[in-house]
Amino acid sequence: MKRFEWRDRIAGMDAEAECREIVLILGSHEFPWDFEQALGLALYRTYAVPSIGRLLADTKEFTERPQHRYDDTALILNDIMEFGFEPGRGRDALRRMNQMHRSYDISNDDYRYVLSTFVVMPVRWLNDLGYGWRRLTDHEIAASTNYYRRLGRHMGIKDIPETYAEFYELFDSYEREHFAYTDGGRAVSDATLGLMVDFYPAWQRPLVRPFTKALLDDRLIEAFGYPEPSAAWRRLADSALRLRARVVRRMRPRVEPRLARQSPNIRSYPDGYDPSRIGTFPQGCPVPHGLATREVPGTGAQVPAPGQAVASASPAPPQAPATTAEDAAER
Known part of the structure; x- marks a missing residue:
C-alpha cells in the first residue's frame, strides 16, 4: 500500500453521501493519534465557557470520575462514527448520548459551539499548526463538516x-x-490535565504537564487562570510535534484501523461494554451505573459479566420521549 493511497481513495468518495466513511478513514487510518489529540482538545476547550464549565463541575463526574468520563465520551463518539446512525450499535450510542444531554439544561448555543470545536480543531491541529504528517484536503474538510452537521441534526441541534x-x-x-x-x-480543567498526565509513566509526568500546558493557546490559559507557559516550553512542544509529523510521513500507511476502543488509555471496561449502558444516569435510570459486560466470542453480542445483575428495563430515563432526535432526523 502506497503512502498516499488512503488520501487518493478519499478523493474518489462523495463528501456528502460518504462523509462518515471518510471521517472514519481519517480518524482510524490516516491520523488516529492526531485526531485523538485534536478532539480531546476540542472537548477541553468547552470547559472555558462558564455555562459548560459550571455544569460539568456541578455534576462532579469530571472531577471525581475523570477516567470514566474520558472513556465514555471516547467510546460513544467512536461507536457512532464506526457504526453510523442506522439501528444497531451506532444508534444505541447516539441514544445514550442524547439521554445524558437531556438530563441537563443545555442551551442550543452551547450545543452549536461544542459541535464547532469538533469541526475546527482537527483542521487547526493538522493544517494550521502543522502537526499532521500531511494536510487535510478541502474535500476531506468538507466531508468532516458534513459528518458533524449530520451528527448535530441527530442531536436535535x-x-x-x-x-x-x-x-x-x-x-x-x-x-x-x-x-x-x-x-x-x-476544577474540571485541573482534573482533566491530571488524567492526561497519568497516562504516562511516573518518570515522564513532571515533563508531560508543562508540555501539555504549552499547547494551550492564550485564550485557554487566560480563561483557566494558568500562568503563561514559558517561551522555551512553547518552542519545545511545537518543535516536538512538528518533528513527529515528519517522522510519521515516512512511515508505512496504516492498513488495519486503530479505533478509540483499542486505545490503552481506555481503562474502565476491560471486559467490553454495551454503548447503551455506559455513561451517567443522573435521573435514576434502572440500568446499574458502571455495569460491566463481556463479549460473546464470535457474535459481537454484549452480555453482563459474571456477578452482574441483568437490567430489566430500558436504559432510557422514564421521562425520555418515545421519539428521539435521532429518530426524527431519519424521517
Missing part, C-alpha cells in the same frame, strides 16, 4: 452552520464572547 467557514466563525466568535474564568471550569 438547531441552526447548524453549513460550511467549514461558518463553523470557524461560530467557533471564534463564541470563544471571544464567552470564554471567562470560573472555579468550576478550572
Whole structure:
C-alpha cells in the first residue's frame, strides 16, 4: 500500500453521501493519534465557557470520575462514527448520548459551539499548526463538516452552520464572547490535565504537564487562570510535534484501523461494554451505573459479566420521549 493511497481513495468518495466513511478513514487510518489529540482538545476547550464549565463541575463526574468520563465520551463518539446512525450499535450510542444531554439544561448555543470545536480543531491541529504528517484536503474538510452537521441534526441541534467557514466563525466568535474564568471550569480543567498526565509513566509526568500546558493557546490559559507557559516550553512542544509529523510521513500507511476502543488509555471496561449502558444516569435510570459486560466470542453480542445483575428495563430515563432526535432526523 502506497503512502498516499488512503488520501487518493478519499478523493474518489462523495463528501456528502460518504462523509462518515471518510471521517472514519481519517480518524482510524490516516491520523488516529492526531485526531485523538485534536478532539480531546476540542472537548477541553468547552470547559472555558462558564455555562459548560459550571455544569460539568456541578455534576462532579469530571472531577471525581475523570477516567470514566474520558472513556465514555471516547467510546460513544467512536461507536457512532464506526457504526453510523442506522439501528444497531451506532444508534444505541447516539441514544445514550442524547439521554445524558437531556438530563441537563443545555442551551442550543452551547450545543452549536461544542459541535464547532469538533469541526475546527482537527483542521487547526493538522493544517494550521502543522502537526499532521500531511494536510487535510478541502474535500476531506468538507466531508468532516458534513459528518458533524449530520451528527448535530441527530442531536436535535438547531441552526447548524453549513460550511467549514461558518463553523470557524461560530467557533471564534463564541470563544471571544464567552470564554471567562470560573472555579468550576478550572476544577474540571485541573482534573482533566491530571488524567492526561497519568497516562504516562511516573518518570515522564513532571515533563508531560508543562508540555501539555504549552499547547494551550492564550485564550485557554487566560480563561483557566494558568500562568503563561514559558517561551522555551512553547518552542519545545511545537518543535516536538512538528518533528513527529515528519517522522510519521515516512512511515508505512496504516492498513488495519486503530479505533478509540483499542486505545490503552481506555481503562474502565476491560471486559467490553454495551454503548447503551455506559455513561451517567443522573435521573435514576434502572440500568446499574458502571455495569460491566463481556463479549460473546464470535457474535459481537454484549452480555453482563459474571456477578452482574441483568437490567430489566430500558436504559432510557422514564421521562425520555418515545421519539428521539435521532429518530426524527431519519424521517
